[in-house]
Amino acid sequence: MKKCPCYHMNKLRVRGSASVHLEDVLENTLNRININAQVSITLNLTRLIVNFKRVILQAIVLRTAYSTLKGQLVRSIMYPKPVDFRFTKDLFKFILFLACISGLGFIYTIIVMIMRGNTIRRIVVRSLDIITITVPPALPAAMSVGIINAQLRLKKKEIFCISPSTINTCGAINVVCFDKTGTLTEDGLDFHVVRPVKSTKIENVEENIEKDSIDFMGELTELTSREGLPFDGDLVKAIATCHSLTRINGVLHGDPLDLILFQKTGWTMEEGAGDIEEETQRFDNVQPSIIKPTDDKEAEYSVIRQFTFSSSLQRMSVIVFDPREDRPDNMMLYSKGSPEMILSLCNPATVPEDYLSHVNAYAQHGFRLIAVARRPLDMNFNKASKVKRDAVECDLELLGLIVMENRVKPVTLGVINQLNRANIRTVMVTGDNLLTGLSVARECGIIRPSKRAFLVEHVAGEVDDMVNLTRLHLLLLPLFSRYRHLMMSLRRCIYQFFQIISQDLTLQMFF
Template identity: 30%
Template sequence: MTATAPRSGSLTPAAPSSPDDTEAEAREDQARLLATLRTSLDGLAQREAARRLEVDGPNALTAHRRSGLAAEVVSQLVHPLAALLWVAAALAAVSGSAPLAGAIVVVILLNAVFAVIQERHAERAVEALSSYLPATARVVRDGSTSVIAARDLVRGDIMRVAEGESVSADARVIEGSLRVNMSMLTGESAPVSRTASPPREVGPPIEAGNLLFSGTTCTQGNAVAVVLATGMRTEIGRIAALSQRVRTEDSPLERQVKRVARIIALVGLGLGLAFVPIGTLAAGLPLQDAVTFAIGLLVANVPEGLLPTITLALAVGVRVLARQGAIVKRLSAVETLGSTSVICTDKTGTLTLNQMQVQRTWTPGGTVDLAGGEAADERSRDMLRAAAACTDLTTLGDGIVSGDPTETALRAAAEAAGVADTPQRLAEFPFDPELRRMTTIDRDPSGVWAHTKGAPEDVLPLCSYVDGGPLSAEERDHVLAMVGTWAATGLRVLAIARRSLDGARSGSPRDHVERDLELLGLVAMIDPPRPEVRDAVERCHHAGIRLVVITGDHALTAQGIARRVGIGADDMPLITGRDLDAMSERQLDALLTEHSELVFARSSPEAKLRIADALRSLGHVIAMTGDGVNDAPALRRADIGVAMGRSGTDVARESSTMILTDDNFASIVSAVQAGRQVYDNVRKFIVYIFAHATPEVVPFLLYALSGGRIPLPLTVMQILAIDLGTETLPALALGREPAEPGLMDKPPRRRTQNVIDGPMLARAWGLLGGTSAVLVTGLFLWTLVDGGWSPGDDVSRGPLHHLWEQATTMTFLGIVACQVGTAVAARTQTASLREVGLTTNPMLLWGIAFELVFSAGVVVVPPLQRLFGTAVPSPWMVLALLPLPLVTWGVDELDRGLRRRRRSLRTTVAND
């Protein structure tokens, strides 16, 4: 707990009483508790413990049973896009292309297996939670202490906990005192004290000074405690239950791909079924030929390469993010990152370095800015010597100092000042969360001293002297005012005091030692912000991304750090856990709507879940950071759960969809940028893939509308050669397209915005596809007419059959040529080709080279000629292909230029 301000919220202090009365009340309260649990200090009888174990069950975390693996695989094999690919595989098999059908089936199976693996994260999260529970526990039963399996603990057991041991169940301390690392529950790394004394203030159980929680670790001291809850009834069990109840939802891309798959399936099926009566009745085709052509129409409408291309593009995004320090566990999360509109971030270790440092000191001689390079004066050195003495640090074998980060920072500052000598420790009064101070009694060459450090508000009332004279009321007010000023900037302030003792008084009670102290001064520390965070925050603001700080730390500290890195304005609200608990859902929604950036301090797991739900209900896509066990439910509920790779727990990492290997907030922003880039690239290759449906479908329509007088311009095998052959590598290369200029200057897209929308389809099917259809159809008809064909002539046999094969070959090559222009045009959605550069995506150039070589092979290699029904074209026909890429690209470039010009004019008018 930060020692610069009172606890947040309106805690009710207990009525004052004498020490004797308080001790009597504590004993009476303890007796009532033991009676309620039907136990005693001698522990439970073995027979009673066995009975309770039978009733309550083992002290272990349990996972909900899930459906079997086979059922999960089947569910993945029948979702809409998988069904669409099954249709494509069946059509490929019917058309005589068994290898292509087999390849599509492999893609379906791989995607199903991958999806099932991702669905198992919840169970692994519970398994990771279980790893925090120790294997054994020391208990008192039948009056003697024994070691039992931790899973056999029951309510009412008397449990012993010593330094270095983990707590096996939720319990209440009844004897002794200890310090406990509760970071896995609270997110705060500083150990907290736990004693048998009942709390003086009413607050959340997690803050109660006499309660221990399962999974936490004792770092100092020893105690006897009575078990209150085991298994899923513990705090860690409650979090495990929350983690299992919270289910991840499909990403926006997953939902939209399913929607598009349904639309394409219905359109393709409708066109295919409609073609059968048209072909037989209007064109006079035999039924078998009409069915064959209907299959070709269906194949032309089914984008067989869409799912594998999306999967591989997202996989590329995963690799890019991994190189930037962000490991993504779910492919679809890459796209979700691009639509993130709110980042809910923790403070410690994410915005900050998680390394406490002394920034400045104050003594009666003045303020010394240590961070600014000023050297400590004599009074500051004297104060730092006392502060370093009042610590509990351990020096490891390799010379590294281990212990509380605050005390480590004090020792480092004392060493820098040259006064970190270690006095002889005679006695110690450990840090008490209620008293908010610590005192040690030490002997050095000058005598025996009591050294005290703690919250200024609690240490100052014990001080009677300063600078060799009495401490006046005016001086107290001045010190407290300075504390408030420093705390508001995010500094953690401690008061340092001392008192001279003789050896005979070193064993005096605490209240006799901690009085008439001499105030030496103040020490201001900070866990400094990461240097790159402020720039990352600016990038978020430019990108229209809101930032919300949700932390278990103290309110003023969180607010100060937020201001230092540029989060929030001066009037940004500061909401404590108690404030949030008092709000209705409507009030919380209003708060989140009215203020773009907020700080939530002292937040519980339920509070994080509630904030995440509120933001999602308002239409936001949220990324939530976390590192502790208590963060697991919120990480699963968020659209993107971001766990810390260095400081995070296994539970947080299992519950998240992304892990930061460097625990750095700036990596989240880089991941959002990469997500936006992936989303844009997905749209680019969808435009590229969809643009070829029009030149494939229009000739079939001409055939039908002409009553068969115009022959079919493509065979089914040629369509498959385009959809799964020539277009695949350029589409994959578009998934590696560099980011367009101004990518992070646009606001986030809405959760409801479709990845495939009207303007996109107009560009793909209308502009690019329509241009390609006109060019390709014209080339097909020109080839036929130049060879002597007239409408209605039979091309299925006789002298015109070779001419028809040449014409279908020109249709095939014409579509490939238009694909080249479409690929170059699809590289940018708004910018000109000059801005992005022609050679900035070398993979696309290699992809285009491959499709040209592949197309040439289909046309000139005899076995492929027979398979795909092609014929070698005349030289003039090949020359006629050369302008097609330029025309296709040029039409789109002109359209984008006109759109940029209109947008610029609208901006000029709006500014005027």
């Protein structure tokens, strides 16, 4: 056996087969998260609350830096795109057109004055004078002085403009649009009254309709104190349970409207959390929230399922279970939303005949209305947690109306009056009831009290000559408004130009 020489080295080469490793198939966890769903996306600095302490959360970062909405806003401020104003383009086109006319006048003046035998100095001075009259050389300087003066006046009002060229464009604004809630009116809503439905329990529904026993209460039930609440009514149960409130560090958080209504009921909410044994297991369903009235210690209501509010659906719903019920499959659905949407989902036999008249009466005074309805459900816990929304939000029983007040801001009237004095048209953009928006518009001065307002309804399948004429007028109105001032200025310039070159006496007045 031969001895091998031994060398001291400070390097080591290891092959892949010699390294210790573990081969396993990686699980595709991306399929668990639907990144296209709005519920699966959380914004920056959003606090995630988990009932189970030992559950490991998994999150995917979708956008960072300038790809986020905040990053795009910062980038647009730091590196603004060159703004292409149509007003500036039209201005340069107009000046170019005047320059062409002045060129023709320049040539015409030279020819006429040469034929009359004038001196060269007189010909040059009067020919150049035609150009300076048509295209004023002091126009850029005058516009710069006006922009600087306007910027200084804005600065005195603590309005800082980083793009002075936009000031001229703002001067051409003739319409200003305002959002109603939070802009013209206060941010929050104040509770006004509640109008429950008064119904006489009769077995035969047809007799109930004939006797006209379904009607709103004659007097308003003001919820200004806890003593005024009908605690045993289903309307109060719906108000106390149908919401999306949650507790964060012991404090209720959620939609301000839901928070105001829940505080008016005086009920309490307890959010369930699993024990140590449940935390180690994976369940599809979390322990429901418990809603309890303060006066009845034995009563409690569990919110089994919650259908969140959707602006397209104009409603939200919850499925509630009462543990005191003998049957475990006796559930109750409470739903609230816009009066028009709830009306379309309710059983006509449960809707009073004067429902729309009450809705319109409150809307005409600027109140915001919320309709509340219910429906008994014959299903167990598992079925209630998996049932589709459309399957249960139908054939509802109307419970009543909640009337909220949204006051106009004190500064709104002064701002609207100032815009009206400047002949700037003001428009209110809102998704509320038309009559509510009309009332707020009259209160803040967008619609003057002496003016009449008309509500136009579209009837499907009926298109007459008046509708076609209105469409043509709406199409031509922006085009006419855009070029009206340009054509009037052009007509005046052409008239003055021909008046100058028609008589030699007119030329004498400029010297």
